[in-house]
Each structure stands twice: as C-alpha cells, then as structure tokens.
Amino acid sequence: MFMPKMSMRRMITRNRLAFAFALGLGVSAAGAADAPRFGQPISPADLAPWDISIAPDGVGLPPGSGTAAQGEAVYTKYACALCHGEKGAGGPSGPLVGGGPLDSKERDPQKLIGNYWPYATTIFDFTRRAMPWQQPKTLTNDEVYAVTAYILALNKIIGENDVMNAETLPKVKMPNRDGFISKYPEKH
Amino acid sequence: MKRKPRNNGITSPQPVAGNGLVDRRALLGGGVMLAGAMTTGIGATLTSAAAEPMENGPWSLGPGVPIPPYGQPSKYEQKVVRTLSNPKLEPRGSAARTPHHMLNGTITPNGLHFVIARGGETHVDPDKHRLVIHGLVKQPMVYTVDALHRYPMVSRITFVECGGNSAPLYSKEPIQGTVQALHGLSSCAEWTGVRLSTLLEETGVDPKAKWFIAEGADLPTMNRSIPMTKALDDAMIALYQNGEAINPANGYPMRLLLPGYEGNMNVKWLRRIKLVESPTMAINETKQYTILRPDGKAWQFYFPQEVKSFITHPSPGLSLKGPGFYEIAGIAYSGNGRISRVDVSADGGKSWAQAALQDPVLSKAFTRFRMAWNWDGRPVTLQSRAVDEAGNIQPTREAFIAERGPPRGTPNVAAFTMEHCNAITSWGISTNGEVAHVYA
Numbered sequence: 314m315f316m317p318k319m320s321m322r323r324m325i326t327r328n329r330l331a332f333a334f335a336l337g338l339g340v341s342a343a344g345a346a347d348a349p350r351f352g353q354p355i356s357p358a359d360l361a362p363w364d365i366s367i368a369p370d371g372v373g374l375p376p377g378s379g380t381a382a383q384g385e386a387v388y389t390k391y392a393c394a395l396c397h398g399e400k401g402a403g404g405p406s407g408p409l410v411g412g413g414p415l416d417s418k419e420r421d422p423q424k425l426i427g428n429y430w431p432y433a434t435t436i437f438d439f440t441r442r443a444m445p446w447q448q449p450k451t452l453t454n455d456e457v458y459a460v461t462a463y464i465l466a467l468n469k470i471i472g473e474n475d476v477m478n479a480e481t482l483p484k485v486k487m488p489n490r491d492g493f494i495s496k497y498p499e500k501h
Numbered sequence: 502m503k504r505k506p507r508n509n510g511i512t513s514p515q516p517v518a519g520n521g522l523v524d525r526r527a528l529l530g531g532g533v534m535l536a537g538a539m540t541t542g543i544g545a546t547l548t549s550a551a552a553e554p555m556e557n558g559p560w561s562l563g564p565g566v567p568i569p570p571y572g573q574p575s576k577y578e579q580k581v582v583r584t585l586s587n588p589k590l591e592p593r594g595s596a597a598r599t600p601h602h603m604l605n606g607t608i609t610p611n612g613l614h615f616v617i618a619r620g621g622e623t624h625v626d627p628d629k630h631r632l633v634i635h636g637l638v639k640q641p642m643v644y645t646v647d648a649l650h651r652y653p654m655v656s657r658i659t660f661v662e663c664g665g666n667s668a669p670l671y672s673k674e675p676i677q678g679t680v681q682a683l684h685g686l687s688s689c690a691e692w693t694g695v696r697l698s699t700l701l702e703e704t705g706v707d708p709k710a711k712w713f714i715a716e717g718a719d720l721p722t723m724n725r726s727i728p729m730t731k732a733l734d735d736a737m738i739a740l741y742q743n744g745e746a747i748n749p750a751n752g753y754p755m756r757l758l759l760p761g762y763e764g765n766m767n768v769k770w771l772r773r774i775k776l777v778e779s780p781t782m783a784i785n786e787t788k789q790y791t792i793l794r795p796d797g798k799a800w801q802f803y804f805p806q807e808v809k810s811f812i813t814h815p816s817p818g819l820s821l822k823g824p825g826f827y828e829i830a831g832i833a834y835s836g837n838g839r840i841s842r843v844d845v846s847a848d849g850g851k852s853w854a855q856a857a858l859q860d861p862v863l864s865k866a867f868t869r870f871r872m873a874w875n876w877d878g879r880p881v882t883l884q885s886r887a888v889d890e891a892g893n894i895q896p897t898r899e900a901f902i903a904e905r906g907p908p909r910g911t912p913n914v915a916a917f918t919m920e921h922c923n924a925i926t927s928w929g930i931s932t933n934g935e936v937a938h939v940y941a
Contacts, residue, residue: 350703351651352634352642360633360641365722366714366775369782396592406593416797421909421918424788429799432782439784443619443721446592450722493791493801500804501712501728 365442369432371483378478379459381466387456388463391445401467406446410467415492427468431493433485437461437477458482514875518854520847521875522829525857583613584681586915590621596663596915597750598685601813601832607859607867608658609688611743615764616750617663617686620720623770627754630718632738636775639705646754649738652695657737658866660834662687662806663764664790664920670898671919674911675927675938680816682914683926683938687806689834689867692758693741697732697774710776714783715757718772725766726780727759731804735760738771761836761865762804763921765790792920795906805836808895809923810843810870810887821934824878829856833868835889842888843870849882849927849941850897856885864890876930882941883928898924898940 357364367373379387388394394404401409412428413420422428426436441457443449452460462477471477471485495501514523574581581603587595597616599609609615616622627646635641666686669676676683710729717723727736739747739758747753752769759766765785780786780802792800810833815821829847833840839862844853859869870885887895901924902908912918929939 348699348702349652351648352644352700352703353648355633355635355641355643357635357641360635360643363633363716363773364635364775366716366724366777366781368777368779405591414797415793415799416795417909418795419909421912422793424791424793429788431787435782435784435787438724438781439721442724446620446720449620449720492797493787493799496792496800496803497805500730501802 365438367434367438369434369483371434371479374434374437374479374482375454376479377454377458378476379455379457379462380476381459381463381471381473383455383459384461384463384466387452387460391448391452393445393460396446401464409464415489426464427470427488429489429492431487431490433461433465433470433482433487436464437482514873518846518848519852520879520881521877522845522847522852522854523873523875525871525873581613583615584685594619595621596686598681599688600679600681601684601811602680602816602819604813605830605869607689607832607869608743609690609867611690611745611748611751614688614690614742614748614751615661615663615666615686617665617764618719618750618769619723622750623717623719624749625718625754625770630754630770630772632755632772632774634700634704634774634776636713636777637707637710638701638776639707640703642700642704644700646740649695649740649755652699654693654740655696655737656691656693656741657735657760658689658691658863659758659760660687660689660806660865660867661758661764661767662809662834662836664803664806665917666764666806667809667811667922667924667926668917668919669912669914670922670924670926671905671908672911673908675940676911676914677817677938678914679818680811680813684811686764687809687832687834690743691741692737692739693744694737694739694755694758697736697738697757700738701732706776709778712777712780714773714775714777714781715766715768715771716773716775717752717768718770722772723765723768723785724781724783725768725785726777726783727757727762727766728804729776731759731762761806761838763790763806766804790920792905803921806834807921807923808835808837808840808887808889808893809833810840810885810895811926812845812883812885812928815883815930815936816928817936817938820936821876821930823934824876827874827876829872829874829883829885831856831870831885833858833870833885833887834866835887835891835893836865837893838890839864840868840870840887841890843868844886844888845870845872846884846886847874847881850884850886850925853886878932880932881930882939883930884925884941886925896924898927900924 396404396406398404412425415422458477465471583597595618599615632644663686712726737758756769757771812831814830833843843856845856846853856870856872862868927939927941929937
C-alpha cells in the first residue's frame with residue numbers, strides 16, 4: 314500500500330524528466346507553472362571557490378606545480394609527520410608509503426597509496442580538501458602539487474625531479490590502476 | 502487467535518525448532534500461559550517477590566521537578582549511551598556506536614544514532630549555509646536553508662548503515678563485544694525533506710549526466726560519486742530526523758539521504774551537488790569502501806547494504822537469569838527492500854523457526870523480529886537469518902568467508918579490516934546464562 318504510491322511518484326518524476334529531455338529543454342515550460350522554484354541562479358564565477366572537484370583525467374586540476382623536494386619542505390612545514398610519520402612511514406593516521414601484495418594469504422594487506430590507490434589525482438584532491446587536519450584548505454595549489462609529488466616519489470612511482478602539475482599528474486600510472494571491478498554495474 | 506488446548510490449566514507451548522524455540526502464541530496467550538509458567542522454576546521466584554508488602558516511593562509522596570523545555574531520558578538510564586572511538590577528537594575519524602542491546606523497537610533516538618565523522622561534530626550556521634547544484638544542469642542553482650523548507654516534503658523511515666559496520670565479524674577468532682561494539686554502526690530514523698528529483702526538475706538535467714558528486718561542508722568537505730539513477734529514484738535532501746531538525750552529528754542543517762545505500766554516501770552537512778559524466782574517484786570510493794578480494798582485485802561501488810539481522814535480546818552483556826521463558830528479539834534490514842522473513846535458530850543453525858515480524862515492515866528500514874523461547878538451562882547457540890523481498894538470504898559465516906577469503910588475523914574490535922559484512926551472527930549461551938560471541 315505504501316510502495317505502489319512511491320513507485321507511482323517515481324515514475325511521474327522520471328517521465329517528467331524524460332519528457333524534458335525529449336524536448337531538449339532540460340526544464341519543461343509546463344513545469345515552471347506547477348512546480349515550486351525557490352533556487353537562485355548562480356554563475357560559474359560565484360561558485361568557483363567551492364567547485365574543487367577533480368576528475369581522474371585531470372579535469373578540474375588548478376594551475377600550479379611542485380616537485381618532491383619542494384614537497385618535503387611542505388611536509389616539514391606543516392608537521393605532517395605527527396600523523397603520518399617521518400617520510401610517510403606511518404603514525405596515528407597510517408603510512409603514506411609501502412604496502413605489500415594485495416593477494417597476501419598471511420596478513421591483511423594494507424590499502425596504501427603505492428599498492429592500492431588507482432588514481433594519482435585522488436592524492437591531490439584529498440590533500441587539498443582535507444589536509445592538514447587542523448587547518449584544511451589552507452595549502453596553496455603549488456604546495457598541494459609539491460606534497461603530492463613528494464608522496465609519489467617516496468613510493469617510487471615518479472622520479473625525484475619530476476614536476477607535478479595539471480598536465481603531468483593525471484598521466485601518472487598508479488600500480489593498481491586496473492585493480493578495481495564495479496560490484497553492481499547495473500546500478501550506474 | 503487460536504488457543505492451545507488446556508490441560509488442567511497448564512499449557513505446553515508448541516515447539517517449533519530445536520532447543521526450546523516455541524510457538525510465539527505461547528507468550529501472547531496472556532494469563533493462561535503465565536499461570537502455567539508459575540508452576541516451575543522462574544515462577545517460584547516471582548511468587549516470593551510478589552509476597553512483599555507494597556510501599557509508596559518518595560515520587561508518590563510529593564511533587565516532582567518542573568517539566569524541562571527539552572526532555573532527557575531518565576536519570577536511571579544514563580548507561581544508555583553511544584560508545585566513542587575518539588572522545589578527545591584526536592586528528593583522525595570518530596565513530597559513535599548505537600547501543601542496540603539497550604533499545605527496543607525500530608527507531609533510533611537522535612542522540613543515539615550512530616556517527617562516523619572525519620572532522621568531529623560539525624556545527625553549521627543554517628543562515629550561512631548554502632546548497633549548490635551545478636555541473637551538467639541547464640541552470641546552476643543555489644539554495645538557502647529557508648528556501649529548501651518551502652518545497653513539498655516527504656518522510657520515510659529508513660536505516661543508515663556504515664559500510665564498515667559489523668567489521669569485527671571478519672576475524673579468525675570471534676571478537677568479544679556487545680552488539681553495540683559489533684553492529685553499532687547502523688541506525689534507523691524517520692527522515693523528512695525534499696526529494697532531490699524535485700530540485701533537479703528546477704535545475705534541469707543534461708542527459709550526459711550519469712553521476713553526481715555530493716560534497717559536505719565539514720573539515721574534509723567529504724565527497725562521493727553517486728549514480729544519477731539513485732538521484733531520480735529515492736534520494737532526498739533530508740532536513741528533519743525523527744521529527745526535529747537533523748542532529749548536528751548527522752548533518753545539520755541538511756544531509757543527503759540515499760535509502761539502502763552505504764552510509765558514507767549519505768553525505769552530511771551537504772553543500773554541493775555536481776552532475777558529471779563519470780565518478781570523481783574520491784578517497785572514499787577508491788581507498789575506503791572498496792572491498793579487497795582474495796585474488797587481490799577489489800570491488801568498487803558496492804552501494805547497497807545487503808540483507809542483515811542480529812539478535813539484540815539476549816546478546817553479550819544481557820545474561821539470562823536462569824531457565825525459563827524468554828523473548829528473543831532482534832533487528833533485520835536490507836538495502837534492497839523489505840524484509841520478507843527472519844528465521845531464528847537455537848541450535849547453531851541445525852533447525853530454524855520463523856520469527857514474528859513487528860509491523861510496520863518497511864522497505865530499507867529496521868524490522869523488529871521476535872521469537873518465543875523456553876530455555877532449559879543447557880548451552881545453546883542462537884542465530885538469526887534474514888531474507889529480503891528480492892530473495893537475498895543472509896549468508897552463513899562459511900558462505901561469507903568463501904566469497905571474501907579467510908580472515909588473516911584477529912584484529913582490534915574497532916578495526917575495519919573488511920566492509921559490508923552481513924554474515925549470520927551467533928551468540929553462545931552458557932549454563933550460567935552468560936552470552937558470548939561465538940562461531941557456529
């Protein structure tokens with residue numbers, strides 16, 4: 314008795330959207346009259362400070378660059394070792410380097426950057442939005458590129474002198490790039 | 502209701518499975534059954550206790566205290582609290598677990614709803630908060646909290662469960678802990694808010710959009726990629742939790758609600774939705790919330806929380822007070838729909854009896870199950886096994902391990918060495934009535 318109603322409403326919503334697509338309108342003209350509209354249009358410039366999404370192909374990466382040596386200085390400046398250990402060897406928040414084989418039978422494999430993370434862009438994305446824990450979103454883009462380069466170099470995924478920027482970072486091939494399988498491909 | 506035939510006033514409950522599981526009507530039969538029980542064991546104790554003369558307590562002999570503006574639980578219930586993994590807010594995530602063994606029914610009180618948070622409890626000023634919807638839309642829009650309150654709202658009762666709930670079950674040796682420690686990262690509430698599809702009608706959707714990125718306003722601006730199919734199905738911008746504004750730890754002033762999907766995707770303190778063609782590959786969909794298989798490959802985008810049940814009464818910490826009648830009760834739920842049945846075993850899975858499901862049985866919501874039990878005092882192993890309307894059956898531990906591979910060690914109770922653990926839980930009852938987590 315509850316479910317059919319919900320399904321019906323879902324179908325109506327779907328049909329409305331489908332109808333809008335079919336007309337190539339996005340929003341149907343009829344919808345304007347019968348639906349509440351309390352949003353305010355916002356320009357890309359106004360939402361830019363919040364639009365920090367980065368795609369694995371590099372779309373969304375900002376200007377700037379950095380190397381491992383510069384990244385080591387950033388790592389020291391912000392005392393990253395307090396949580397992640399000297400040279401990323403591990404602390405209360407776990408290591409940034411290392412990680413054994415993922416099919417180990419003896420011990421639970423650690424899912425670390427070098428042995429597990431499929432995309433280098435994720436390091437940049439997470440660092441920029443969430444690190445350092447006490448003052449996130451304060452690093453410059455150069456600092457984020459640099460510390461990303463430092464972590465990648467510690468894992469020997471890039472060379473000591475490689476420059477990370479919007480062009481080079483998405484081209485870094487992570488060792489476990491092909492290690493993932495979608496569990497429910499029919500759901501997306 | 503059909504009554505059992507009487508035999509000089511003493512009714513023998515109908516056994517329905519091994520080790521004392523009995524027809525539930527035996528317990529619902531009222532006075533007839535109680536009269537029967539009082540002739541043995543526990544009944545004798547009750548008789549002597551009832552013989553003491555009644556007294557008026559001080560609460561009957563004078564006024565109480567003024568009614569508080571916001572009521573709190575009784576001072577005698579102070580032990581009913583969440584357990585905290587990070588009480589001093591060290592620079593790491595925090596987990597707060599729901600005390601299932603001290604609650605009943607299906608709705609989790611707001612102050613006891615489980616929490617996983619990367620940056621502590623975030624306090625967002627609703628007047629300054631904004632929700633932005635942009636990306637592959639016709640018109641990017643920004644919404645104030647006040648604006649969202651003007652839309653037509655819907656309510657639904659649904660559980661939210663952390664993808665890492667029940668992780669302690671993935672261990673070589675059974676980890677001892679209460680049901681709160683083992684299964685406390687799952688809760689159920691009534692959520693009220695605006696359907697995401699309502700707002701998407703306003704922004705318009707580019708057909709190229711296959712995913713949306715949801716992002717919070719907390720310390721890590723936590724981000725997840727979610728299929729558009731879910732946006733157009735039952736996704737909600739939730740503003741209320743059990744009738745009041747969402748609790749700060751659960752996302753005040755608004756959270757994304759994706760009924761049945763992994764808790765982490767239900768982004769709290771929601772501030773941005775971006776429609777995109779493909780996933781952003783955030784840390785929480787590449788490192789976290791991916792399931793490493795024995796062959797070294799990993800499942801990714803493991804969205805629904807699959808069918809699960811566990812017995813809350815009795816459970817570790819709630820020991821039995823001698824042989825006699827007990828109600829076995831527990832919680833069942835599935836991210837794939839309604840619970841269609843729950844079976845209970847008292848002999849470690851050799852025989853099963855169908856439990857009664859407490860109405861209402863709602864899709865993607867906690868369902869309370871109950872089973873009558875006459876314990877004879879011998880050691881037994883209790884289990885529950887849920888089935889959902891899609892036909893998914895809660896796996897045995899053996900089946901679960903066959904898929905995920907054998908656990909390599911016995912981790913700390915708070916560790917997350919596996920995710921989406923939904924295997925059957927076993928409680929071992931010893932002759933003294935103590936309840937332990939066992940493998941059967």
